[in-house]
Amino acid sequence: MPLLLQNNPFLESDKIMEWAPIEEKWRQRWQAEKQFESNPDARKKFFVTVAYPYPNSPQHIGHGRTYTLADVHARFMRMSGYNVLFPMGFHYTGTPILGMARRVQENDKDLIEAFRTLYKVPEEKIREFADPVKIADYFHQEIKAGMIEMGYSIDWRREFTTIDPIYNQFIGWQFKKLKESGLVIQGTHPVGWCPKDQNPVSQHDTLGDIEPSFTEYTVIKFKYGSYVLPAATLRPETIFGITNLWVNPKVNYEVAKVDDEEWIISSECATKLRFLNKKVTKIGNMLGEELVGKKIRIPERGDEVFILPATFVESDNGTGIVMSVPAHAPFDYQALEDLKKNMGEYANLPSLFEIKPISIIQTDGYGEIPARDMIEKLGIDNQNNPKLEEATKELYSKEFYGGKLRQNTDKFSQKSVAVAKEEVKKWILESGNADILYELNENPVRCRCGAECVVKLLDKQWFLDYSNPEWKEKVHSWINQMQILPEEIRNEFNHVVDWLKERACARQHGLGTKLPWDKNWIIESLSDSVIYMAYYTIAEYVNAGEIKKEHISDSFFDYAFLDKGDVQKISTDLKIPPEKLEEMKKEFQYYYPVNARHSGRDLVPNHLTFFIFNHLAIFPKKYWPEEIVVNGSVLMNGKKMSKSMGNIIPLRDAIKTHGADSIRLAILISAELLQDADFNQEAVHGIKNKLENMLEESAKYKASEEPLLAQEDRWIASRLQQLIARATISIQKMRLREALHYVLYEFDSDIQWYLRRAKAKNRDSQAGILHKVLSTRVVMLSPFAPYVSEEMWSRLGNHGLASTASWPIANETEIDLASIQSEDLLRTTLEDIKNIIKVTKMSPKKITIYTAAQWKTKAYQKILSQVISGDINIGTIIKSLISNSETADIKKDPDFVKKTVNDILSESQDSRDSKNKIGIVNETMALSELESLVKDEYGIGLQIFSEADQAKYDPKNKARTARPYKPAILIE
């Protein structure tokens, strides 16, 4: 059979079976029966949501993970009897789509080609893509189609996009609520900025996708007569160690009026300052060498030091002036050394040789002058040696995390560098002797328009005040009460809450909702997606046209979501019948709070945390979210998916090739929640095979009432109950991999064993039992693999749908512990026989089994109960056994106690308890089942004797070694 070769090897399929028609059939049935539409009723509800997608590309396997997890959760809860609401919306707001539209307008070849070949967008659609909304619309429909194909049990009547007018009104309402609570504040805020576009830039706005990150520097103002000579530093605490200032003699500095002061700075610095809202007016120029040899006064310290020349000083770095701390900065130390060696034209510099490094930081592993230690260690001999960077970095890190300030640092003495850095900065800033400068980490960063980016201090920026201590406290305490899965993430949440500061919540362009009180701003897209789950409860009314945008005002949301206001008055104002208002309010109150929110772990430090913050700020406590479930990402053949690797599998393509169920299972089974799931060809292939085999199997057994007569029947029925119990617990903890493992694979070995037993006995009456077992198993598979489960369910001859069947409830009373022990005994004995044959390499003719004598069984029970009660002292056990006439025979075989205690100790707590509970097992009877197995396996006969049997056949005197649960074996 020829293989359909496509670009991606993953998309090869051997097409053993056509899944598509099966999927289509059941999908239509679900739809026709409105299985996933949820309306308030008398049942308990369960509201499960997932972060809605941003439609700027087709979804791939990675996106599929979170949605699949949520869908399994929804289906499981639905089968467990809950009225489950699982809705979906689409997040249009944000900047990337806008950027894409702009690139289409500019006829960007790469992007258009990507649309064409990678995303397979039809030509006529691409032409519309100059309009960002068209892009969003297109991928919206694409993603939705994929979700339907994946079998997600979504109530599509409640769908919306974030640019729907009523949604915008809702977000406006949200922000007014936040502002009323004092949680929206205004302030300045540094951003990466394109001076040409007059816009903030983020990573995907720059050439080469460079993140425009920046660092905050402290600028210390040195006084030179009436001028200020500012030097930028990352280490303000080293002000105590300054011995001089450095300028580059070749640089032409600017004299400029900066606000009310006159500064001497490089011209690059002047430019930077302008974007930081400084009023900078150039007055004149001054060559660096003019400054050399002059003295400046150090603020706070009050003493004076010289300005010296250094070539390592660059005009585009900081202010173009550098403060010199030779004891702790390798550059400074080396520059000073260089100068002393080669005075040249500066021979007249006074007292140069008197300049001594001032050590201000004590760090373990370093001497008085750490900078000199570093330089000697790395063998540096001049200030242009590139190793100086490395030396600086290492020393900075060592001193920052391990250093302490010395006595000569005033009130900061003995403080750690990490602490002192902040305190000193604050101290100098407060006295007006310092300022702040931001410097891009990578230089230059260019905007897509080609202009060089700068750091701009935005004025009057709006912030959500996530630093508000009361708000933080509230969030902390709620996080500690919430259900968070997996549990490890709880700490991470708490940590995020701690470090979260004010967050800019509005920007000046992009799709989105206008800030209600300042229409120049658009609400930023991570802030307009934090309480939208409430909107699902009214979205169906919007979609049905029952409420219109002109009818909506804040009073509507106040009423529906906060139960505030007079219904009659609102009804009159908004022209909505009071019953309708009441109905919507009831609906919100029915479904809220969100019971489970699913999301990828990348949203923990932002969306999920904001989600909690905002719910707590806006809604009363009874509507705060109950549970968050976080999952990891998906790898492709062990590697991260990325466009450049070309290993992104579009979800819909994968469905076409492998079928939705195989993909669902492959994603779920390869990893537990937080781990990265690895998606690969073999895994999907294996699962497909498995499902096909199971499907074939389903047609074999028909329902019939058969009593559980045989030992193996009771056993498989017991194992089924144990499976139900274990799988249910696993799903409740969202350990879906574990649950699937039990249902799909582990239980298989039980079925195999059962079939082997039945076959050995030549039974033909087991179909009814297997039918029951397999049907229950299909029900349990249904949330994971809904389509194939429906198909199996129907082939098994069951009525209705697997997805509406009730989730089985484990029945303890159906678990027959004795049958489980008996089967274990069979298996271990068979294993032992196999082992002996393997080691001796003999071909067996005859097997004889000896069960332990009664006194041993009695003694075993005694020892067992004594070990369970914690007594494992062999001496006392023997004494108590001898004192009892039933077990006094122990004297004949003192070794027996030691061996038995070891036997018992090497078993699990569960197994011990179960053995203790069921008491004495009739081993002769249990092992009689072995006969058919041995016959089947080796084609030979088997005889069983009791050790106590006087007439037994025992030529090799083996019988005496028999122990309970460990019969003696003779093979000839």
Next chain:
RNA sequence: GCGGGAGUUGCCAAGCCUGGUCAAAGGCGCAGGGCUUAGGACCCUGUCUUUUAGGAGUUCGUGGGUUCAAAUCCCACCUCCCGCACCA
């Protein structure tokens, strides 16, 4: 640095939360056999060392500890991966 995760037998990977059924699932690879014109298809068997009686020995990053018992719990150390923002 802070926060999180990981280190298992040739490779990938389960087990760890809840200590004992762990020489440790499963897959790949490898070896032997079956089936076959053939197979990169499928099925069976084996795959730490040792052993002609179900046994013994040495293993789960390193070093300690707790326990009758440690891959699993505790402590210390080493190595690797991810996140640290105004971006969805």
